[in-house]
Amino acid sequence: xxxxxxxxxxxxxxxxxxxxxxxxxxxxxxxxxxxxxxxxxxxxxxxxxxxxxxxxxxxxxxxxxxxxxxxxxxxxxxxxxxxxxxxxxxxxxxxxxxxxxxxxxxxxxxxxx
Ligand code: 5GP
Ligand code: ZN
Numbered sequence: 001x002x003x004x005x006x007x008x009x010x011x012x013x014x015x016x017x018x019x020x021x022x023x024x025x026x027x028x029x030x031x032x033x034x035x036x037x038x039x040x041x042x043x044x045x046x047x048x049x050x051x052x053x054x055x056x057x058x059x060x061x062x063x064x065x066x067x068x069x070x071x072x073x074x075x076x077x078x079x080x081x082x083x084x085x086x087x088x089x090x091x092x093x094x095x096x097x098x099x100x101x102x103x104x105x106x107x108x109x110x111x112x113x
Contacts, residue, residue, distance in 0.1 A: 001046045001098070004046055004097070004098050005096060005098070006040075006042050006046075006096055006098035006100060007046050007098060009026070009028060009042075010026050010042065010044045016028035016029070016031075017029040019039060019071060019074075019075075020041070020067055020070075020071060022067075023044075024043060024044060024045075024060055024063055025041060025042060025043050025044060025060065025063060025064055025067055026041075026042060026044060027039050027040065027041040027042075027067055027071060027103075028040055030102070034104060035104045035105060035106050035107050035109065036105070036106030036107060037072075037075045037076075037077050037082065037103065037104065037105040037106040038102065038103070038104050039068075039071055039075070039102070039103040040100045040101070040102060040103075041064045041067050041068055041071070041100065041101045041103060042064075042098060042099060042100040042101075043060045043064065043099055045057075045060070046098055046099075047098070047099040048097040048098065048099070049088050049089055049094065049097065049099060050086050050088045050099055051088055051089065052099070053099065064101055065084070065101075068084055068101060068103050071103055072103060072105065075103075075105070075106075076106075077105030077106055080105065080106075081105065082103060082104060082105030082106075083102070083103075083104045083105065083109050084101055084102070084103060084104075085101065085102040085104060086099075086100070086101050086102070087102075
């Protein structure tokens with residue numbers, strides 16, 4: 001998607017602080033962190049939302065969660081705990097329409113549900 005900001009980050013057309021990259025996914029620090037650790041993990045392939053991922057391609061979602069698990073360890077929040085968040089669609093407040101998962105940690109987080 002030529003006009004997608006996260007595709008541009010994945011293609012390195014827009015700079016970001018990349019903390020992980022492999023053939024399927026890339027992770028980078030959120031530009032507006034809400035906690036000491038706030039990382040976004042995205043598939044390199046463009047999906048607008050989680051809902052837009054075809055069933056046959058949902059493996060990438062598991063792959064991303066493996067990356068999150070590793071990053072939580074690397075950034076020192078695995079022990080204390082952390083939140084993994086996906087805003088899916090307008091009612092959830094999704095702003096960037098390229099599938100992404102937030103890894104948020106490093107402070108006590110207010111419960112959402
Ligand atoms: P959403 O509300 O769509 O789940 O979250 C989008 C997130 O992307 C926000 O936390 C926002 O700070 C982050 N973000 C938006 N634009 C950029 C950018 O250009 N670079 C980085 N690193 N993060 C961004
Ligand atoms: Zn995209």
